[in-house]
Ligand code: SF4
């Protein structure tokens with residue numbers, strides 16, 4: 001399934017049945033103003049994420065981080081194995097440059113973002129942060 005369709009499906013699904021489609025975490029070189037560097041909630045919300053889309057080129061993702069049977073990133077519990085750091089503290093994506101499209105399309109400050117943040121006890125953030133994410 002193309003990543004964009006998967007993401008739309010995710011947004012249209014009630015929160016209590018979400019299949020998380022992940023996010024795009026900034027790399028360590030990303031602007032420090034991005035809230036994602038101190039969050040990571042959407043990378044640790046569900047073991048069914050992030051699924052690979054038809055457009056994804058997986059060259060940048062090590063084989064041991066791929067769940068080939070399910071066509072998605074491998075998870076430890078609900079947490080993507082590429083997530084480095086502590087949720088709500090300091091995090092980064094170990095495969096940022098080659099991350100799946102669903103991760104790139106998950107933007108901070110959206111309704112989905114804030115619902116996942118609340119799940120981890122983090123405060124909501126404003127939609128204005130979307131612009132920051134686009135620059136990450
Ligand atoms: S701020 Fe939103 S998009 Fe960024 S890591 Fe947290 S939940 Fe994901």
Ligand code: SF4
Nearest residue numbers: 043080082083093103
């Ligand atoms: S690949 Fe990176 S951005 Fe995507 S869910 Fe895993 S840690 Fe998050």
